[in-house]
Amino acid sequence: MxxxxxxxxQVRPVGGRTSSARRTRAIHGQRRAFxxxxxxxxxxxxxxxxxxxxxxxxxxxxxxxxxVTPTKFVGLGNYTAMLSDKAFVSSLVTxxxxxxxxxxxxxxxxxxxxxxxxxxxxxxxxxxxxxxLPTACSYVVASLIWKLSIFNGVRFGMANTLLGWIGVxxxxxxxxxxxxxxxxxxxxxxxxxxxxxxxxxxxxxxQNINPELYEAAFVDGAKPGWQVFRHITLPLLxxxxxxxxxxxLIAAYQAFDEFYxxxxxxxxxxxxxxxxxxxxxxxxxxxxxxxxxSLILAAIIAVVTVLQGKLLGFGRPSD
Amino acid sequence: xxxxxxxAVGYRRTLADRIAxxxxxxxxxxxxxxxxxxxxxxxxxxxxxxxxxxxxxWTFFPKDIQWHNLADLFSDPEIPMLSxxxxxxxxxxxxxxxxLLVSSLAGYALARIxxxxxxxxxxxxxxTLMIPxxxxxxxxxxIVSWLGWVSDYRGLIIPSLFSGFTVFLFRQxxxxxxxELEEAARIDGLGYGGTFWRIVVPNSGNxxxxxxxxxxxxxxxxxLWPLVVAQDESxxxxxxxxxxxxxxxxxNIPQLFMAAAVSILPLVLVFVFLQRYLVQGVAQTGLxx
Numbered sequence: 001m002x003x004x005x006x007x008x009x010q011v012r013p014v015g016g017r018t019s020s021a022r023r024t025r026a027i028h029g030q031r032r033a034f035x036x037x038x039x040x041x042x043x044x045x046x047x048x049x050x051x052x053x054x055x056x057x058x059x060x061x062x063x064x065x066x067x068v069t070p071t072k073f074v075g076l077g078n079y080t081a082m083l084s085d086k087a088f089v090s091s092l093v094t095x096x097x098x099x100x101x102x103x104x105x106x107x108x109x110x111x112x113x114x115x116x117x118x119x120x121x122x123x124x125x126x127x128x129x130x131x132x133l134p135t136a137c138s139y140v141v142a143s144l145i146w147k148l149s150i151f152n153g154v155r156f157g158m159a160n161t162l163l164g165w166i167g168v169x170x171x172x173x174x175x176x177x178x179x180x181x182x183x184x185x186x187x188x189x190x191x192x193x194x195x196x197x198x199x200x201x202x203x204x205x206x207q208n209i210n211p212e213l214y215e216a217a218f219v220d221g222a223k224p225g226w227q228v229f230r231h232i233t234l235p236l237l238x239x240x241x242x243x244x245x246x247x248x249l250i251a252a253y254q255a256f257d258e259f260y261x262x263x264x265x266x267x268x269x270x271x272x273x274x275x276x277x278x279x280x281x282x283x284x285x286x287x288x289x290x291x292x293x294s295l296i297l298a299a300i301i302a303v304v305t306v307l308q309g310k311l312l313g314f315g316r317p318s319d
Numbered sequence: 320x321x322x323x324x325x326x327a328v329g330y331r332r333t334l335a336d337r338i339a340x341x342x343x344x345x346x347x348x349x350x351x352x353x354x355x356x357x358x359x360x361x362x363x364x365x366x367x368x369x370x371x372x373x374x375x376x377w378t379f380f381p382k383d384i385q386w387h388n389l390a391d392l393f394s395d396p397e398i399p400m401l402s403x404x405x406x407x408x409x410x411x412x413x414x415x416x417x418x419l420l421v422s423s424l425a426g427y428a429l430a431r432i433x434x435x436x437x438x439x440x441x442x443x444x445x446x447t448l449m450i451p452x453x454x455x456x457x458x459x460x461x462i463v464s465w466l467g468w469v470s471d472y473r474g475l476i477i478p479s480l481f482s483g484f485t486v487f488l489f490r491q492x493x494x495x496x497x498x499e500l501e502e503a504a505r506i507d508g509l510g511y512g513g514t515f516w517r518i519v520v521p522n523s524g525n526x527x528x529x530x531x532x533x534x535x536x537x538x539x540x541x542x543l544w545p546l547v548v549a550q551d552e553s554x555x556x557x558x559x560x561x562x563x564x565x566x567x568x569x570x571n572i573p574q575l576f577m578a579a580a581v582s583i584l585p586l587v588l589v590f591v592f593l594q595r596y597l598v599q600g601v602a603q604t605g606l607x608x
Contacts (some may be wrong), residue, residue, distance in 0.1 A: 140561045
């Protein structure tokens with residue numbers, strides 16, 4: 001410090017050098033702070049996200065049954081086995097069908113609820129809370145209510161009681177393949193659980209719309225109701241709609257809880273995660289096949305996410 | 320024209336509005352009832368006897384309310400209710416605290432501390448968002464079993480702490496944090512750590528509460544990971560316990576519904592008292608995701 005004050009006035013370049021030394025020290029401090037702040041997360045990310053994926057990629061080339069340190073190399077054998085495994089392929093079909101059923105219905109129901117709640121004048125907070133409350137329930141609890149009470153296949157199940165009043169014979173909802181009533185059970189459970197969450201997103205977006213736009217449309221002769229909704233509200237909700245569709249699809253990819261709890265491992269409705277769970281953690285403990293299946297699934301999801309993001313113009317760095 | 324037409328049109332609109340409002344209200348009430356049915360069933364079945372439930376016809380509400388179902392639930396040696404509630408609480412509280420700590424620090428570094436590799440690291444974080452965590456449960460389980468953390472709190476908690484999405488949310492939030500406050504702190508001689516702990520964190524209460532509520536609910540309700548890791552009954556979380564009895568159907572229905580009602584009670588309390596943060600958290604996660 002004292003050296004600096006004595007040398008600084010003498011020659012200009014020396015002063016420049018000390019200030020650059022100080023800057024270097026500041027940069028070192030800054031870099032150290034950066035690493036200190038981010039290290040816990042980066043180490044965790046490496047150990048619990050990147051490393052498992054890498055190890056899994058390694059396992060997927062080995063015959064790894066009941067062991068995570070295999071020795072028998074099988075090349076692409078696990079991949080060809082998975083892709084020609086009828087059960088795995090049918091699980092991909094189940095999961096596509098599920099996404100096609102749940103995404104549009106959730107979108108429509110949550111938007112519908114948001115519009116209803118938004119226009120109501122009294123007790124708006126009450127209605128919002130009612131639709132949002134299921135968010136606090138788990139898939140396990142919903143499955144329990146759906147399986148043992150609402151869609152219980154016996155006569156005293158709620159749906160069957162209602163059908164009984166109009167003289168219809170009890171339906172075994174979860175075991176029925178023709179027609180596939182189990183989809184009704186699966187889809188309504190998830191709708192109840194997640195519609196309120198997306199409703200909140202739509203509600204926030206609806207409340208951000210400038211009321212003057214509606215007045216302008218009204219002056220221009222647009223009829224309040226469907227016309228205004230279709231040509232004013234819906235286009236303005238576009239960014240939210242895209243978020244909702246993407247979030248809903250990502251959630252559908254991860255479908256496990258309700259399938260596992262409602263249907264167990266029945267072959268006709270077993271999404272990939274349920275199948276992989278039984279393959280890798282069931283009695284077989286086949287980590288090689290399980291890893292290959294996980295990576296195939298992850299690749300499919302990554303590709304679909306990127307494609308969908310591109311298609312909807314989402315995910316560009318906007319910050 | 321200006322003075323007459325709006326009035327006339329305005330009148331027609333109120334009439335149409337009144338009809339639309341009436342219809343809207345009716346639909347809203349029907350939807351409300353439908354959404355409340357599962358809660359009604361939870362309470363009805365939880366307080367009924369098996370006979371009430373299986374009787375022909377529909378008993379709207381049990382005549383003899385079976386309060387002892389609640390006591391039985393905790394005294395039944397077949398159901399590890401108390402230990403699984405304790406496990407869920409420990410896991411949810413520690414997961415929430417750990418996630419907040421790790422993600423807020425990382426998010427702050429990415430938003431506010433310049434570093435030449437900052438962008439590369441940010442992309443490595445974003446890349447993890449493309450693959451939902453649930454999909455890689457097999458590889459994660461492999462690591463956890465290698466570490467010897469199966470049926471252990473460490474296995475239930477630690478792998479869940481590193482959420483790229485939460486880091487992303489914190490980064491976005493800190494980017495919009497008023498810079499002047501931090502600059503004032505720097506002038507007062509606080510380093511990065513001091514600025515973060517004494518200025519940024521105390522002024523971010525709402526955002527942190529919102530993320531905390533969302534993380535707590537997600538952790539309490541999570542099922543796949545605890546199912547994979549908690550293999551011994553002593554490590555079961557309440558979701559795993561409920562699921563075991565739903566799929567096996569070895570205990571009676573009223574008891575199972577009572578167990579489910581007890582399991583959602585903490586979240587209903589969170590919901591009632593912290594709904595403001597929850598709504599804010601949902602808007603945060605949804606709109607920025």
